[in-house]
Amino acid sequence: MSLDYILLGILRKPGTGYDIKAAFDEVFNHFWQAQQSQIYRTLKRLEDEGSLASRTEPSDRGPDRRVYAITPRGRERLREWLSGEPVVGEDRHTFLAQVFFLDELGDMEASLAFMKRLRERLAERRDTLEGIDAYWREHDPDYPDRLDDADFHAALTLDLGLMKTRAQVEWAEKSIRRLEERLEKKNGRMAS
Amino acid sequence: MSLDYILLGILRKPGTGYDIKAAFDEVFNHFWQAQQSQIYRTLKRLEDEGSLASRTEPSDRGPDRRVYAITPRGRERLREWLSGEPVVGEDRHTFLAQVFFLDELGDMEASLAFMKRLRERLAERRDTLEGIDAYWREHDPDYPDRLDDADFHAALTLDLGLMKTRAQVEWAEKSIRRLEERLEKKNGRMAS
């Protein structure tokens, strides 16, 4: 359902399914993902509904491009969504489910190793976002608070990604310290 | 896919579909959600696969209970998952998609109002988790670092929920300040 609105938002500037897939991978990646096949199918449905319209045009390179754009009806749908309540919830963190059940391995060394690998993965994500932030900071003197309204809103979303991934890395580091303390205590008891 | 492993983890202690639904609502809520209908369907599939076994027994109250428990095969599957790589990614925040496209409304007052509502929703979630944390802190002198291994791992997951929702609320508050500054500047220009 949300994908519908995201496509409508993106297609305020006309583009192809291929363009949209690239946008998901580059821009929206930190808060939404979509497969190519899902994008094409949803575009078709939105056109059938009258929220999008498409025209086919030749490509400079490669097959014909099917360029979609939002219609007045689609714009109305988008505005309704934006005027409604913030949609909060549906948090799913697979790695937390893993952490929750890690006691099954009966080996706190294994838990520690898991958390260290997890810290690396999370730090990679953080570094990616910090790289994007640093890039904009360097290349646009208006970043982040003097950008135009559209880019300012985009910068707000990047900022949450940054704050959230930093919090996750801090949590992983704190958890590693806590696990190490438990292991030291246990080894202390074994030595005595 | 992950739901499979979560059910296997839960059913290391035997229980019914109803029990599992209650566990999702009470314990796992901050990192995973599942509908009752999805739980029953998945239990059936896992039993067909041989990862779970069930027996029917009378209930003290209400209809017969179908009690599921993990099998050796299921335990093996669970351990493989826990021994593998941390599963990171697939972050979906619908409200960030809304923030991203909020410029469509062409009204920064509307953006500000949206962010204020969002802050309230996020703060509610944070307060819920802080309530749970405070409850344990008060009722169990071993919380959080002297708990047994299973509860210690559970406490780690709650801690991420806490750190993450706090970061989200801080982001919302910071964003509100940034929006207010933009509005002040704009009004300043209009007044001059």
Add this chain to the structure above:
DNA sequence: GCGCACATGTAAATCGTTACATGATTCG
């Protein structure tokens, strides 16, 4: 000639949500 970027789709299966459907027991 090969690989890459461009470009569009279909098929099959599972996941996830919402709604429907039923019935017993307990407590006020």
Add this chain to the structure above:
DNA sequence: CGAATCATGTAACGATTTACATGTGCGC
């Protein structure tokens, strides 16, 4: 007697993933 809790399921639909399938034009 009515509401809440205990308890299990099905149906239908849409969302999502993974794999398959095809073809062009450019640069090395």
